[in-house]
Amino acid sequence: MTLLLAFPLAGAVFRRWSALALPLVGWPVFYLGLDRGWWGNGLGDLWQYVAGAALLVGLVTTALAVGLARRLKPRHAPSPRALSAG
Numbered sequence: 263m264t265l266l267l268a269f270p271l272a273g274a275v276f277r278r279w280s281a282l283a284l285p286l287v288g289w290p291v292f293y294l295g296l297d298r299g300w301w302g303n304g305l306g307d308l309w310q311y312v313a314g315a316a317l318l319v320g321l322v323t324t325a326l327a328v329g330l331a332r333r334l335k336p337r338h339a340p341s342p343r344a345l346s347a348g
Contacts, residue, residue, distance in 0.1 A: 285320030
């Protein structure tokens with residue numbers, strides 16, 4: 263489940279709300295790949311509930327990571343020239 267770490271990490275690094283698209287696209291592609299046999303051993307019983315939980319956790323953690331990153335570090339730091347003028 264490295265996607266559970268990758269999506270929030272990407273959201274924190276890029277600090278953009280558009281990072282919320284990562285879990286919305288990534289988890290369905292992951293489960294599509296399991297279903298088609300591209301990787302893993304296929305889908306087990308009740309996979310829909312696990313997929314829904316992973317999507318929900320991915321969205322929440324990515325949103326929290328983006329929000330925290332935006333709050334802790336401003337997007338554009340003021341230039342030294344602007345600071346000396348004030």
